[in-house]
Amino acid sequence: MNITELLRERHFRRRLFPVEMVTLSYAALTLLMILIFWGRMSNPLWLVSQRLLVAGAVVCVYAFNKMRPCAVTRFLRHLLPLCLLGFWYPDTYEFSRLWPNLDHVFAQSDLTLFNFQPALTFAWEFPQPFVRELMNLGYFSYYPMIAVGAFLPLVKGRKLFEKSVFIIIASFFLFYIIYLFLPVAGPQFYFPAIGVDNALQGNFLPVGDYFTHHAELPPSVARDGFFGSLVSFIQQGERPTAAFPSSHVGVATILMIQFVRHHRRAAIIFAPFYLLLCVSTVYIRAHYLIDVFGGLACGVIFYVLVRAAYKPLKGKSSHQRSSHHHHHHHTQTHTQTNDLNQ
Numbered sequence: 001m002n003i004t005e006l007l008r009e010r011h012f013r014r015r016l017f018p019v020e021m022v023t024l025s026y027a028a029l030t031l032l033m034i035l036i037f038w039g040r041m042s043n044p045l046w047l048v049s050q051r052l053l054v055a056g057a058v059v060c061v062y063a064f065n066k067m068r069p070c071a072v073t074r075f076l077r078h079l080l081p082l083c084l085l086g087f088w089y090p091d092t093y094e095f096s097r098l099w100p101n102l103d104h105v106f107a108q109s110d111l112t113l114f115n116f117q118p119a120l121t122f123a124w125e126f127p128q129p130f131v132r133e134l135m136n137l138g139y140f141s142y143y144p145m146i147a148v149g150a151f152l153p154l155v156k157g158r159k160l161f162e163k164s165v166f167i168i169i170a171s172f173f174l175f176y177i178i179y180l181f182l183p184v185a186g187p188q189f190y191f192p193a194i195g196v197d198n199a200l201q202g203n204f205l206p207v208g209d210y211f212t213h214h215a216e217l218p219p220s221v222a223r224d225g226f227f228g229s230l231v232s233f234i235q236q237g238e239r240p241t242a243a244f245p246s247s248h249v250g251v252a253t254i255l256m257i258q259f260v261r262h263h264r265r266a267a268i269i270f271a272p273f274y275l276l277l278c279v280s281t282v283y284i285r286a287h288y289l290i291d292v293f294g295g296l297a298c299g300v301i302f303y304v305l306v307r308a309a310y311k312p313l314k315g316k317s318s319h320q321r322s323s324h325h326h327h328h329h330h331t332q333t334h335t336q337t338n339d340l341n342q
Helices: 003-007 016-035 044-067 071-091 103-114 118-125 127-138 142-156 160-182 187-194 196-200 226-237 246-261 264-283 289-314 318-341
Strands: none
Touching: 016 044, 016 160, 016 289, 044 071, 071 160, 071 196, 103 118, 103 127, 103 187, 103 289, 118 187, 118 264, 127 142, 127 226, 127 264, 142 160, 142 264, 160 226, 160 246, 160 289, 187 196, 226 264, 246 289, 264 289
């Protein structure tokens, strides 16, 4: 497809796209929470301003598409919500810290279910540098997997791309809604907070509002190697939130389902990275093992839900309704003509 074709005027969709609907809905939900818990929020005015900026950006891209309806501006309406995902993830911390931390419950669950603490044992049993690097590679592969999962469908056409982007974004928002109300930081935050010795002895102490005042990733969480450095760079903005269920595992599961359905070659390529990712989230102590199983279950459930929601949200475009009306009018006219002839 050449530049001229991309910029050729096309029919403008007046309704919001499903990705815009879920983005604005999530912004509205969190805005409502800010207003309800205003006195307990940290800098609520700034949080409100951020949501107004998001809404303004969506409106601006919508207006740009209306002013210049073409494939590029339509694409931008889907690209913007994708770009905002990096903002919404750490933002969940602002809400999860409203509630007492629950890491002690999930750490104890791991010990009870598996009779050892996987988030400690995995790394200690396999401390070799090449294993660490392999695990960091698996964890980092999550990000190119999202990029490929979002943009590879363009090869098969606009409709599959728009549906795939919606599935990814809507699934993320379902995970984020859980994180708003479920304050679990993960082992890389919790174990340094209570002391590794306590974790080893099974003394999983409640830390209450500790992470309200200790939001930075502990300096003890250091990673070496090329991919270790990449993971450390990505985690610079990490906050003590969003551990259960693992969105890394859940979204990667959704992407793998998409790959199997529409891009078999990509599924084969990413399968080993997907398996590494599931293990690495525990190895690098980003998650408890129970978070991984929660992510797997949620990934499958969310995929079914958001895929079913896409068609009703998308509805018929005005162009489709116009064509249907034109066809109905033509059929009616033809019937009336036949009646007159008879």
